[in-house]
Amino acid sequence: xxxxxxxxxxxxxxxxxxxxxxxxxxxxxxxxxxxxxxxxxxxxxxxxxxxxxxxxxxxxxxxxxxxxxxxxxxxxxxxxxxxxxxxxxxxxxxxxxxxxxxxxxxxxxx
Amino acid sequence: xxxxxxxxxxxxxxxxxxxxxxxxxxxxxxxxxxxxxxxxxxxxxxxxxxxxxxxxxxxxxxxxxxxxxxxxxxxxxxxxxxxxxxxxxxxxxxxxxxxxxxxxxxxxxxxxxxxx
Numbered sequence: 051x052x053x054x055x056x057x058x059x060x061x062x063x064x065x066x067x068x069x070x071x072x073x074x075x076x077x078x079x080x081x082x083x084x085x086x087x088x089x090x091x092x093x094x095x096x097x098x099x100x101x102x103x104x105x106x107x108x109x110x111x112x113x114x115x116x117x118x119x120x121x122x123x124x125x126x127x128x129x130x131x132x133x134x135x136x137x138x139x140x141x142x143x144x145x146x147x148x149x150x151x152x153x154x155x156x157x158x159x160x
Numbered sequence: 161x162x163x164x165x166x167x168x169x170x171x172x173x174x175x176x177x178x179x180x181x182x183x184x185x186x187x188x189x190x191x192x193x194x195x196x197x198x199x200x201x202x203x204x205x206x207x208x209x210x211x212x213x214x215x216x217x218x219x220x221x222x223x224x225x226x227x228x229x230x231x232x233x234x235x236x237x238x239x240x241x242x243x244x245x246x247x248x249x250x251x252x253x254x255x256x257x258x259x260x261x262x263x264x265x266x267x268x269x270x271x272x273x274x275x276x
Contacts, residue, residue: 093253093270094204138203147194147206147219148255148265 052077054151056139062157069126071154073139076120080141083115084148085124087135094138097124129158163187164256166268173244173275181239181271183254189234190256194265195227198251210237244275 053076063069071085082101086094100106100113100122112125126133136153163186173179183193192211196204208224210216210231218224228240237256241248251272255265 091272093267095267096264099264147196147209148204149206150203152203 052080052141052143052149054139054141054149056137056151056154058152059155060157061154062159063129065129065131065158065160067129069129069133069156069158071124071126071137071139071156073122073124073151074120075122075139075141075149077141077143077149078117078120079143082142083113083122084140084142085111085113085122086138086140086150087133088138088153089135097137126156131158131160134158162258162264162266164190164254164266164268166252166254166271168271169269170272171274173273175245175275176243178240178242179244179273181241181252181254181273183237183239183256183268185235185256185258185266188256188258188266190237191234191259192257193231193237194255194257195229195237195239196253196255198253198270204253207239241273244273246275249273249275 055074084099085097088094098113100115106113110127114123136155138153139151140148165184167182195207198204207222208216208218210229212231212234216229231237253270255267
């Protein structure tokens with residue numbers, strides 16, 4: 051059984067600061083790792099995916115993967131109020147569907 | 161590009177009736193489509209995976225006779241909730257992959273189902 055664990059929050063971060071979101075997973079066979087953002091009542095939108103150990107940067111977002119520790123993180127720099135949402139970590143093995151965590155509710159305080 | 165649509169966006173039906181939800185890839189051919197369900201304040205749970213022209217593969221605990229999935233073409237998959245009950249009320253979201261090896265799934269906007 052694949053499991054993805056996230057702290058549900060809420061995580062409150064001042065505007066302009068760095069938000070750090072963490073995720074652990076149980077299946078060592080997982081091949082790709084995703085971060086989605088979901089606003090209330092909407093479907094998730096992809097922020098980043100990563101499949102190699104290390105860091106991957108895209109604009110204000112950096113994903114970090116450590117397969118040995120089964121750990122994925124997402125850093126959001128210069129946090130904006132519009133970043134307030136639920137952030138879902140998801141894993142995928144091959145062509146399988148995604149296994150999602152329960153999400154972390156992020157609040158950016160103006 | 162990579163747009164997925166769902167229809168309807170919301171639907172209310174009476175207990176015991178059936179409702180069909182459509183998922184379409186608008187500008188690409190979807191080799192594989194996935195159906196997820198999300199209950200309030202819960203995460204998305206994969207229900208089934210469908211490949212064009214093949215029978216859907218259901219996740220453990222999902223009743224295949226209740227949730228009928230048809231993937232008749234490379235741009236259309238349908239989910240039919242048969243004999244709906246109030247506990248089936250949920251947010252149903254489809255996603256599509258362009259290639260089997262593709263990392264990315266493109267999500268539709270979701271369908272809110274309320275069974276009264």
